[in-house]
Amino acid sequence: MLKAIGGLTAGIFISCSVIAQPLSKEAGWELTLSVNAGYSVGESQFDTDHDNEITNDLNNSGQSNSSVLVYPLGRIQYTLENLNTQFYLGNSREQVSTAKFQYELGMIHQFADQSKLTVAVFPKLSLFNETWEDPFVTNTKRQSTDQKVGGARIAVDNILGTGLTFKYAIASSSIDDELSGQSQLSDTSEIALLKRDSLYQRVEVGSSFPISQGVLLKPAFQYTNRNADGDANSYDQYTGQLSLLLFKQRHTLITTINAGVRLYKQENPIFNDKQDLTHAGIFSLYFYQRPFDWQHWSWTMMLGYNQENSDIAFYDSKGVIISTGMVYRY
Numbered sequence: 001m002l003k004a005i006g007g008l009t010a011g012i013f014i015s016c017s018v019i020a021q022p023l024s025k026e027a028g029w030e031l032t033l034s035v036n037a038g039y040s041v042g043e044s045q046f047d048t049d050h051d052n053e054i055t056n057d058l059n060n061s062g063q064s065n066s067s068v069l070v071y072p073l074g075r076i077q078y079t080l081e082n083l084n085t086q087f088y089l090g091n092s093r094e095q096v097s098t099a100k101f102q103y104e105l106g107m108i109h110q111f112a113d114q115s116k117l118t119v120a121v122f123p124k125l126s127l128f129n130e131t132w133e134d135p136f137v138t139n140t141k142r143q144s145t146d147q148k149v150g151g152a153r154i155a156v157d158n159i160l161g162t163g164l165t166f167k168y169a170i171a172s173s174s175i176d177d178e179l180s181g182q183s184q185l186s187d188t189s190e191i192a193l194l195k196r197d198s199l200y201q202r203v204e205v206g207s208s209f210p211i212s213q214g215v216l217l218k219p220a221f222q223y224t225n226r227n228a229d230g231d232a233n234s235y236d237q238y239t240g241q242l243s244l245l246l247f248k249q250r251h252t253l254i255t256t257i258n259a260g261v262r263l264y265k266q267e268n269p270i271f272n273d274k275q276d277l278t279h280a281g282i283f284s285l286y287f288y289q290r291p292f293d294w295q296h297w298s299w300t301m302m303l304g305y306n307q308e309n310s311d312i313a314f315y316d317s318k319g320v321i322i323s324t325g326m327v328y329r330y
Contacts, residue, residue, distance in 0.1 A: 022083045022084070022110070023079055023083060023084065023085075023086045023108055023110055024077075024079040024083055024086060026079070026083075027079050027080060027081045027082075027083060028078065028079065029076070029077070029078050030076070030077050030078075030079070030329065030330070031074070031075075031076050031329070031330050032074060032075040032076075032090070032327060032328070032329045033072070033073075033074045033327070033328050034072065034073045034074070034300075034325050034326060034327040034328065035070075035071075035072050035325060035326060036069075036070070036071055036072070036073065036300075036323055036324065036325030036326075037068070037069065037070050037323065037324060037325065038068075038069040038071075038302075038321055038322055038323025038324065039066065039067070039068055039069065039321070039322055039323075040066065040067055040069060040319065040320065040321040040322075041064065041065070041066040041067075041319070041320050042064070042065060042066075042317070042318060042319030042320065043061055043062055043063070043064045043065070043316075043317060043318050043319070044061065044062050044317035044318075044319070045060075045061055045062040045135060045314055045315070045317075046062075046131055046132065046135060046317070047062060047063075047065055048130040048131065048132065048144040049063075049065040049067070051063045051065050052065060053141045053142050054139065054140065054141055054142070055137075055138055055142075056138060056139060057138060058136060058138065058184075058270065058271070058314050059313055059314065060313060060314070061313060061314065061315070061316035061317060062317075069321075069323065073090075073091065074090055075088060075089070075090030075091050076088065076089050076090060077089075077090075084109060084110045084111070085107070085108070085109045085110075086107070086108045086109075087106070087107050087108075088104070088105075088106055088107075088108070089103075089104070089105050089106075090103060090104070091103065091104070103122060103123075104120040104121065104122045105120065105121055105122075105123075106118060106119060106120030106121070107119050107120070113160055113161045114158050114161045115156060115157070115158055115159055115160060115161065116155075116156070116157040116158055117154075117155070117156055118153075118154065118155040118156075118157070119152075119153075119154050120152065120153050120154075121150075121151070121152045122149075122150055122151060122152070122153075122171075123150050124148040124149060124150030124172075124174070129146065129147040129148065129149060130144045130145065130146060130147065131144065131145060131147045131175065131196075132144060132145070133145045133175075133177045133178070133179040133180075134179040134180055134181065134182055134183050135180060136180070136181055136183055136184045136270055137183045138183070143177075145175060145176045145177040145178075146175075146176045147173060147174070147175050147176070148173070148174050148176070149171055149172070149173045150171060150172060151169060151170050151171025151172060151200070152169070152170055152171075153167065153168065153169035153170070154167070154168050154169075155167040155168075158208070162207075163207050163208035163209065164205070164206070164207050165204070165205065165206040165207065165208070165220070166203075166204070166205055167202075167203070167204040167205075167206075168201075168202070168203055168204075169200075169201070169202045170199070170200065170201050170202075171199075171200045172197075172198070172199050172200070173196070173197065173198045173199075173200065174197045175196050175197060178195060178196060178197065180194040180195065180196060180230075181193075181194040181269070181270060184270050185269060185270065187269075190269035192229075192230055193230045193231055193232040193233075193266060193268070193269055194230045194232055194233065194268070194269070194270075195228065195229035195230035195233070196228060196229070196230065196233055197228065197229045198226050198227060198228040198229070198233065198234075199226075199227045200224065200225070200226050200227075201224070201225045201227075202222060202223065202224045202225075203222070203223050204220055204221065204222045204223075205220065205221055206218060206219060206220030206221070206241075207219060207220075214246060214247040214248050215244075215245070215246055215247075216244075216245040216247075217242070217243070217244055217245075218242070218243040218244075218245065219240075219241070219242050219243075220240075220241040220242075220243075221238075221239070221240055221241070222237075222238070222239040222240075222241065222260070223236070223237070223238060223239075224236070224237040224239070225237075231265045231266040232264065232265070232266050232267065232268045232269065232274075232275075233264075234264065234265040234266070235262050235263055235264045235265060236262070236263050237260060237261070237262040237263075238260050238261055239258055239259070239260030239279075240258065240259055240260060241256060241257070241258040242256070242257050242258075243255070243256040244256075250288055250289040250290060251286075251287070251288060252285075252286070252287035252288075252289075253284070253285070253286050253287075254284070254285045254287075255282070255283070255284040255285075256282070256283045256284075257280075257281070257282045257283075258279075258280065258281050258282075259278070259279065259280040259281075260278070260279055260280075261276070261277070261278050261279075262276065262277045262278075262279065263276050264276055268312065271312045271314070273311055273312055274311060274312075275310050275311060275312045275314075275315045276310065276311045277308050277309055277310035277311065277315060277316075278308070278309050279306070279307065279308045279309075280306070280307055281304070281305060281306035281307065282304065282305050282306075283302075283303075283304040283305075284302065284303050284304070285300065285301075285302045286300065286301045286302070287299075287300050288300070296328055296329050296330055297326060297327065297328055297329075298326070298327040298329070299324070299325075299326055299327070300324065300325050300326075300327060301322075301323070301324045302321070302322070302323045302324070303320075303321070303322050303323075304319075304320070304321050304322075305318075305319070305320050306318065306319055307319075
């Protein structure tokens with residue numbers, strides 16, 4: 001379950017930096033640390049929780065699983081004397097406002113016209129990323145294996161001061177022990193269609209619209225292409241996204257909704273059908289600065305929900321997470 005909704009847990013790093021302003025109040029090093037606790041519940045055949053090891057058939061979306069989460073997060077950054085260039089290691093503040101989570105090494109530069117360029121790389125890590133060697137094994141325990149994802153991204157925000165945004169990301173994904181379909185199929189050409197090692201590319205365009213003082217609306221459109229070694233796992237995905245940002249004194253509330261479709265290239269040979277799906281989700285983050293007038297501290301609460309409905313019931317999934325945490329900045 002943690003893998004399925006891990007992208008929601010980084011929201012604690014968001015700040016008013018989503019509105020154009022200097023990258024930092026002063027030059028030098030800054031450190032952000034947090035400890036968070038939460039509860040998650042979800043349903044997916046690809047959740048490697050112990051209760052989901054055995055599936056009796058391939059016509060269901062897996063067991064419902066819940067768990068208590070406790071997790072630390074952190075970010076370190078260095079800002080140059082001009083306050084317009086910053087290097088960081090950890091989570092990107094801009095990414096987490098829309099529930100995208102990864103550890104990055106990156107650089108941000110803000111130009112005189114308030115345009116902002118971000119370039120970042122994220123290494124191949126297996127943290128929180130496990131999957132089944134062969135998800136289609138029935139009536140016996142499925143064995144888990146690590147899935148590693150790494151890549152790079154570039155973003156240009158507030159282009160020429162217009163509020164327009166362009167983002168591009170590329171990532172590769174690999175499975176340590178790929179046995180997908182071998183329990184159900186004997187034809188090697190059909191088994192090859194289920195290989196999951198992939199190259200992902202995503203393009204996003206968006207804009208920002210101030211509605212009133214302290215209220216910002218951010219619509220965006222994303223196109224994602226997955227080029228998998230197995231054509232049954234290759235797809236094109238189209239997603240619409242809308243974020244509402246509210247700022248008042250110490251309070252920040254950010255809510256993002258998204259919905260879209262995913263269209264697969266070829267039929268899955270086990271089900272003789274494409275696993276085309278629709279997906280939707282909502283992510284909301286509340287951020288309160290200086291609780292009890294504690295300098296350098298903030299308190300956050302987050303709630304997220306996501307759901308995927310596939311033409312093949314085996315690929316249906318849904319998940320909910322609620323989390324709270326304390327953040328320390330120095």
